[in-house]
Amino acid sequence: MIRTKKQGLLIVLSGPSGSGKNTVCDEVKRNNSNIWESISMTSRKPRKGEENGKAYYFVNDDEFEENIKNDKMLEWARFAGNYYGTPKDSVQKHLDNGEDVILVIEIQGALQIKKKIPQALFIFLLPPSMSELKRRLTARHTESEEKIMERFETAYKEINELSKYNYVIVNDEVSKAASKLEAIIKAEKCRVDRIEEVFLDSSEEKIHEILVDKNLENKFVDVNKL
Ligand code: 5GP
Numbered sequence: 001m002i003r004t005k006k007q008g009l010l011i012v013l014s015g016p017s018g019s020g021k022n023t024v025c026d027e028v029k030r031n032n033s034n035i036w037e038s039i040s041m042t043s044r045k046p047r048k049g050e051e052n053g054k055a056y057y058f059v060n061d062d063e064f065e066e067n068i069k070n071d072k073m074l075e076w077a078r079f080a081g082n083y084y085g086t087p088k089d090s091v092q093k094h095l096d097n098g099e100d101v102i103l104v105i106e107i108q109g110a111l112q113i114k115k116k117i118p119q120a121l122f123i124f125l126l127p128p129s130m131s132e133l134k135r136r137l138t139a140r141h142t143e144s145e146e147k148i149m150e151r152f153e154t155a156y157k158e159i160n161e162l163s164k165y166n167y168v169i170v171n172d173e174v175s176k177a178a179s180k181l182e183a184i185i186k187a188e189k190c191r192v193d194r195i196e197e198v199f200l201d202s203s204e205e206k207i208h209e210i211l212v213d214k215n216l217e218n219k220f221v222d223v224n225k226l
Pocket of ligand 1: 015016017021040041044075076077079084085086104105106107108109110
């Protein structure tokens, strides 16, 4: 019998605005009840239909800066003129509860987490082409023409960071991209360094020694120690 770590896996899904991160993540969550998506904080104004505490925690610049000052953010970034960030406490609580936690965030924030928590899982979602990305950004009707161009130009810079991620998925079709993401998460959870103990009826001791020899120390995430 294998006992894996009680703590959940920290998954970072990022990619350019318009690559379909939220749609793919929603599909994966529908099929996996053990995945909890972190609710970010932002200083952006709510869009039509976005509820405070569901889509985001909507705050003003001063409130966001206060949270940074008080070390409440796991990561944060300025994106398209607004603050975006992940509150620390809830992430830790859900990880400790054994749930897998997914952060759907842009690239600057993802790279901050990579420095602090290299054992997290980093996945980059690419649009099938830049023209399709532009089409998607425009079709959402959520931003002005100027803001769409700003996000589109940022996407070129963001794609340059692709090599810093563990996996890449091209989002040409949501169901296909979602099943790739699920497969990656499943594989990651079978990694040897997520195993705490192995029991084999008669040779329990021996297997345990093997694990210790390989120096498979626990790599628990504790965001409060960062
Ligand atoms: P939007 O304004 O379209 O909701 O989000 C703009 C970008 O910010 C998207 O790429 C989105 O994934 C990203 N984002 C959302 N929440 C966070 C967060 O907590 N941290 C960071 N770094 N980016 C975020």
